[in-house]
Amino acid sequence: MENIDTIVAIATPNGESALAMLRLSGPASKEICCSVFSRKSDPIPRRSLHGSYLSSEGDILDDVVYCFYQGPKSFTGEDTLEITCHGNPLIASNLLKDLVARGCRQSEPGEFSRRAFLNGRMDLTQAEAIMELIQARSDKAIKAANNQLRGAFGKQLNAFKDKLLATIASIEAYIDFPEEDLPPEQKNTHILGIRELMTYCSRLIDSSQYAVFLRDGVKTLILGEPNVGKSSLLNLLLGFERAIVSEEPGTTRDFLRERIILGPHSIQLMDTAGLREAESDIEREGIRRTVELVDEADIFLLVEDATLPSPPLPETIASRLSSTNCIVIRNKIDLGSSERDQGAVAGYKAIDFSAIRGDGLEVLKESLIALIDSNYAFDEDDLVLVNSRHNAALDELRICLSSALSKFECDEAIELIASDLRGALEAIGTILGKIDNEAMLDVLFSTFCIGK
Numbered sequence: 001m002e003n004i005d006t007i008v009a010i011a012t013p014n015g016e017s018a019l020a021m022l023r024l025s026g027p028a029s030k031e032i033c034c035s036v037f038s039r040k041s042d043p044i045p046r047r048s049l050h051g052s053y054l055s056s057e058g059d060i061l062d063d064v065v066y067c068f069y070q071g072p073k074s075f076t077g078e079d080t081l082e083i084t085c086h087g088n089p090l091i092a093s094n095l096l097k098d099l100v101a102r103g104c105r106q107s108e109p110g111e112f113s114r115r116a117f118l119n120g121r122m123d124l125t126q127a128e129a130i131m132e133l134i135q136a137r138s139d140k141a142i143k144a145a146n147n148q149l150r151g152a153f154g155k156q157l158n159a160f161k162d163k164l165l166a167t168i169a170s171i172e173a174y175i176d177f178p179e180e181d182l183p184p185e186q187k188n189t190h191i192l193g194i195r196e197l198m199t200y201c202s203r204l205i206d207s208s209q210y211a212v213f214l215r216d217g218v219k220t221l222i223l224g225e226p227n228v229g230k231s232s233l234l235n236l237l238l239g240f241e242r243a244i245v246s247e248e249p250g251t252t253r254d255f256l257r258e259r260i261i262l263g264p265h266s267i268q269l270m271d272t273a274g275l276r277e278a279e280s281d282i283e284r285e286g287i288r289r290t291v292e293l294v295d296e297a298d299i300f301l302l303v304e305d306a307t308l309p310s311p312p313l314p315e316t317i318a319s320r321l322s323s324t325n326c327i328v329i330r331n332k333i334d335l336g337s338s339e340r341d342q343g344a345v346a347g348y349k350a351i352d353f354s355a356i357r358g359d360g361l362e363v364l365k366e367s368l369i370a371l372i373d374s375n376y377a378f379d380e381d382d383l384v385l386v387n388s389r390h391n392a393a394l395d396e397l398r399i400c401l402s403s404a405l406s407k408f409e410c411d412e413a414i415e416l417i418a419s420d421l422r423g424a425l426e427a428i429g430t431i432l433g434k435i436d437n438e439a440m441l442d443v444l445f446s447t448f449c450i451g452k
Contacts, residue, residue, distance in 0.1 A: 005104075005105050006024055006025065006027060006028040006029055006032070006103065006105070007106070008023065008024045008099045008100065008106060009022065009023055009106060010092050010093075010096055010451060012087070012092075015089065016087055016089065017087035018087050019087045020084070020087045020091070020092040021083065021084045021451075022082070022096060022099065023080065024082075024099065024104060025074070025079070025080045025081075025112055026078055026079065028102075028103060029068070029079040030043070030068065030081075032081065032099065032102055033068050033081050035102070036053055036054055036102075037054070037066065045068055047067065047068075048065055048067045050064075051063075051065075051066060053083070053085065053098075055098045056098055056101055061095055062086055062091050062094075062095065063086070064084060064085045065084045066081060066084070067081070068081050069082075072119065075121065076115040076119060077116060077119030077120065078115060107450065109445065109446055109450050110131075110445030111445070112451065112452055113127045113131075113445060114127070114445045123151070123154040123433055124433025125148060125151075125154045125157070125431060125432065125433075126150075126154060127433070128148075128385070128387065128389075129145050129148035132144075133149060135215070136214070137215075137259065137266040138214065138265055140266075141266065145385060154432060156200075157428055160197050161425065163193055164421060164424060167194070168425065171190070171414055171417060171418050172418050187408065190408065191405065191409070194401050194404055194408070194421075197401055197424075198398060198401045198405070201394055201398045201401065202398065204386055205391065205395070207386055208390070211386050213266075214266070217259050217265075217266040217268035218265060218267050218298050219270065220268065220269050220270065220299040220368070221270045221294065221301070222270065222271045222301045223294075223300055223302050224302060224303035224304060225304075225311055227305070228331055229303055229305075229331035230303050231271055232356075233271075233301065233303055233329065233331070234256065234258065234271040236358065236361055237269060257269070262365055262368060267368070267372075270297065272293060291314070294317050294320050298325070298375070298376075299325055299326070299368070299372065299375075300320070300325060300326040301326075301329055301368075302321065302326055302348075305332050306333045306335070306337045307337065323347050323348050324371075325375065326349075327348070327351060327367055329351050329353045329364065330353055331354065332355075333352045333359065334359070337352075349371070351364050393428075393431045400420045400423040400424035400427060401420070403420045404420035404421050404424070
């Protein structure tokens with residue numbers, strides 16, 4: 001890819017900090033480096049140097065550290081310059097203005113990553129992993145994003161692409177000689193290869209739900225009747241008072257969402273209106289929304305008053321709960337405990353709890369981590385962050401492979417089989433980015449932050 005312009009951006013967030021960094025990429029990077037720092041010789045690539053930043057008018061704007069990267073051995077594959085200045089936003093802004101005055105263009109969101117992709121420094125799965133890494137909200141999400149950024153997903157897909165290409169080449173050799181039949185042993189080899197790729201494709205599609213958990217957090221719904229301690233539980237888990245706690249029933253009339261990190265997991269906590277016969281239209285609406293959230297949730301924390309018998313659950317809620325996705329929290333044990341008929345929650349994990357004293361909080365955290373691990377365990381070394389774009393391509397890949405397999409087994413025309421396999425090859429290319437689709441790239445990279 002040839003770029004005639006040099007782009008620049010402040011690559012660190014807005015606001016005061018110890019340091020700020022500006023990035024340049026493009027053919028003028030070396031010339032600007034020599035001009036800004038009054039160099040008589042070219043900078044040594046990949047060596048950090050200290051210098052005074054001189055404006056185009058000869059004024060010293062700041063004392064900085066800079067590093068030049070010579071293309072193609074740089075992030076973008078082009079000559080690149082990184083300048084680290086003091087973190088006063090005014091200083092960074094003045095440097096940016098000066099660089100624009102020297103002929104640079106301010107970059108668009110994701111333009112550095114886009115150039116890296118277009119210059120062959122990474123495939124599209126790696127480019128997407130950059131944003132996943134920036135936005136990761138748990139240790140597991142960071143590990144998965146780093147795994148993908150190192151090219152694990154792309155390498156797997158390229159390996160299967162090579163196998164698919166070999167299969168297509170073998171099959172198409174017989175298209176030119178229609179009087180010759182495909183040998184049975186070769187046909188069986190191709191069928192086994194297609195089934196192997198279909199298994200891999202299905203595994204990736206199955207992992208997409210786990211990728212959602214990593215991005216959005218495991219959606220954990222706090223349920224229970226009014227005044228059982230749902231809001232107190234939320235506040236304890238958060239470590240600050242987010243929800244209003246009152247002895248008056250019905251004070252939570254809408255649901256609250258907050259995120260916590262628990263062990264390696266990101267958890268999205270949802271506190272809901274108490275389940276009862278509502279006395280006002282506002283409370284009825286809150287309860288209706290609670291019922292809607294039941295379908296959205298992954299994990300449930302059912303809070304009960306330990307001093308009262310276990311209440312019956314509405315069927316719409318009871319049908320979603322099970323011993324594998326729900327923990328029963330018997331709150332108010334500091335006030336005593338009643339003889340209980342567990343009813344619908346018999347066999348569920350139950351924890352004695354006191355929101356006042358904090359009894360059972362650590363047990364709850366450990367139990368919640370264990371429940372998430374048991375439900376959403378995945379081989380982290382093979383985990384990829386399958387997104388909606390990947391899913392659409394994987395669906396197309398599976399359809400094409402299934403059609404080719406069916407035609408193989410029914411001894412249909414070899415030309416039709418080859419056509420299906422070429423469609424599968426195109427689907428893999430869509431994931432890796434081996435396509436010419438400017439509109440898709442515009443949408444994808446526009447979600448990136450400035451300077452990346």
